[in-house]
Amino acid sequence: xxxxxxxxxxxxxxxxxxxxxxxxxxxxxxxxxxxxxxxxxxxxxxxxxxxxxxxxxxxxxxxxxxxxxxxxxxxxxxxxxxxxxxxxxxxxxxxxxxxxxxxxxxxxxxxxxxxxxxxxxxxxxxxxxxxxxxxxxxxxxxxxxxxxxxxxxxxxxxxxxxxxxxxxxxxxxxxxxxxxxxxxxxxxxxxxxxxxxxxxxxxxxxxxxxxxxxxxxxxxxxxxxxxxxxxxxxxxxxxxxxxxxxxxxxxxxxxxxxxxxxxxxxxxxxxxxxxxxxxxxxxxxxxxxxxxxxxxxxxxxxxxxxxxxxxxxxxxxxxxxxxxxxxxxxxxxxxxxxxxxxxxxxxxxxxxxxxxxxxxxxxxxxxxxxxxxxxxxxxxxxxxxxxxxxxxxxxxxxxxxxxxxxxxxxxxxxxxxxxxxxxxxxxxxxxxxxxxxxxxxxxxxxxxxxxxxxxxxxxxxxxxxxxxxxxxxxxxxxxxxxxxxxxxxxxx
Ligand code: ATP
Numbered sequence: 001x002x003x004x005x006x007x008x009x010x011x012x013x014x015x016x017x018x019x020x021x022x023x024x025x026x027x028x029x030x031x032x033x034x035x036x037x038x039x040x041x042x043x044x045x046x047x048x049x050x051x052x053x054x055x056x057x058x059x060x061x062x063x064x065x066x067x068x069x070x071x072x073x074x075x076x077x078x079x080x081x082x083x084x085x086x087x088x089x090x091x092x093x094x095x096x097x098x099x100x101x102x103x104x105x106x107x108x109x110x111x112x113x114x115x116x117x118x119x120x121x122x123x124x125x126x127x128x129x130x131x132x133x134x135x136x137x138x139x140x141x142x143x144x145x146x147x148x149x150x151x152x153x154x155x156x157x158x159x160x161x162x163x164x165x166x167x168x169x170x171x172x173x174x175x176x177x178x179x180x181x182x183x184x185x186x187x188x189x190x191x192x193x194x195x196x197x198x199x200x201x202x203x204x205x206x207x208x209x210x211x212x213x214x215x216x217x218x219x220x221x222x223x224x225x226x227x228x229x230x231x232x233x234x235x236x237x238x239x240x241x242x243x244x245x246x247x248x249x250x251x252x253x254x255x256x257x258x259x260x261x262x263x264x265x266x267x268x269x270x271x272x273x274x275x276x277x278x279x280x281x282x283x284x285x286x287x288x289x290x291x292x293x294x295x296x297x298x299x300x301x302x303x304x305x306x307x308x309x310x311x312x313x314x315x316x317x318x319x320x321x322x323x324x325x326x327x328x329x330x331x332x333x334x335x336x337x338x339x340x341x342x343x344x345x346x347x348x349x350x351x352x353x354x355x356x357x358x359x360x361x362x363x364x365x366x367x368x369x370x371x372x373x374x375x376x377x378x379x380x381x382x383x384x385x386x387x388x389x390x391x392x393x394x395x396x397x398x399x400x401x402x403x404x405x406x407x408x409x410x411x412x413x414x415x416x417x418x419x420x421x422x423x424x425x426x427x428x429x430x431x432x433x434x435x436x437x438x439x440x441x442x443x444x445x446x447x448x449x450x451x452x453x454x455x456x457x458x459x460x461x462x463x464x465x466x467x468x469x470x471x472x473x474x475x476x477x478x479x480x481x482x483x484x485x486x487x488x489x490x491x492x
Pocket of ligand 1: 203235237244245246247248249250251252319320321322361362363364365366367
């Protein structure tokens with residue numbers, strides 16, 4: 001089901017129809033890479049963020065933070081974003097499609113990659129470069145060699161000559177690769193000059209690093225401890241596609257854990273285990289989750305060790321969270337650029353140290369898409385197709401629907417009373433329009449775990465039916481015990 005090519009289209013269509021996700025500025029034709037969360041979408045997003053926030057800050061060793069999106073421009077020099085936050089990109093001269101060079105490999109099949117590697121081995125006339133290519137090929141198989149060559153600034157151009165455009169198929173029609181900084185630039189104050197240029201943050205992490213000592217001093221935390229933050233980040237991505245997977249405005253849930261340098265491995269391993277557990281605890285199937293460890297030669301400039309948690313999207317495996325051992329890179333750089341000490345003073349040993357940082361950086365928007373994909377299901381019930389979002393109860397936007405069987409005989413009055421009783425306990429939805437079967441289907445499609453029906457028997461014995469979304473099983477319980485029953489079930 002999940003790896004059905006149409007699944008994304010179906011999810012996009014359901015999202016719009018039922019109020020999960022709308023295209024940004026739709027009436028003006030939309031804005032590429034930006035999406036709006038509708039009434040149900042914002043509930044699901046908030047529930048994901050709440051679960052993450054609680055899993056982090058209900059621990060005694062993690063504090064919360066909400067730092068500003070706009071930061072001093074030096075922050076981005078210190079972080080390496082001004083220098084390194086670029087993606088080489090190429091355009092097809094024929095069809096004008098734009099590609100990120102490092103993602104090109106993912107668009108080609110293995111046969112195509114092997115063929116191109118063989119072709120550059122044969123066609124390269126530059127002795128020095130040819131030796132370099134031969135060296136890579138002698139140590140790796142052809143497919144890995146392709147990935148290494150395409151990311152090598154000296155060699156990628158020669159390889160691109162051998163490739164067809166993945167969109168229109170034209171051969172060697174690419175422009176030379178150009179570096180493209182992904183940060184959005186804006187200006188502080190009314191004058192647009194270079195002195196007032198600042199950036200929208202491309203990640204929330206830096207707000208945590210520069211506040212490390214503020215948080216530590218104000219909370220008296222001792223190493224190891226973490227700082228958690230949820231917030232918007234902006235990247236002027238070259239290719240925005242696959243719905244919410246790669247957008248230009250998105251939300252991150254980041255926790256930076258400060259440890260003694262000698263404890264880095266222990267905590268890196270620990271957070272790997274904790275984080276994958278979090279996704280599974282919210283209903284993700286183990287088969288759809290995996291770690292992708294970064295090989296040492298592909299680590300980001302700040303990282304000693306890194307892994308991605310990947311989800312099995314219908315378009316293939318994609319990163320939903322990065323876990324990195326950032327060493328003391330960030331604190332050291334901020335010390336250098338600000339001239340202020342960011343060292344931690346250990347009361348016991350009376351020593352000052354720069355802690356290492358273990359980062360867990362999850363995308364709220366990307367996990368939103370992963371949770372939606374995981375939940376989406378179609379099945380046949382009594383000869384009819386049923387679409388059901390099997391969202392975890394904690395994530396479901398609406399927890400229960402209240403459905404009087406008919407709009408007469410005192411049923412609406414009882415239903416309204418139940419509604420009043422439940423309204424402020426959790427999110428509910430009152431629906432008295434149309435056949436009850438159709439109303440069930442509407443709730444299934446948006447993932448509501450429970451449907452409460454008031455029928456003729458309710459008038460006789462004050463019981464109502466409670467139908468469970470996934471199994472469609474119904475039980476009867478006294479309407480007086482409904483609230484405690486549902487609260488207990490929703491907490492499971
Ligand atoms: P990618 O390689 O896919 O561009 P990344 O390695 O640059 O991602 P990180 O910088 O590690 O991503 O960011 C941490 C998390 O933030 C990612 O795992 C992802 O969930 C989320 N994220 C990053 N870029 C985007 C984006 N453009 N749209 C939505 N979410 C994003």
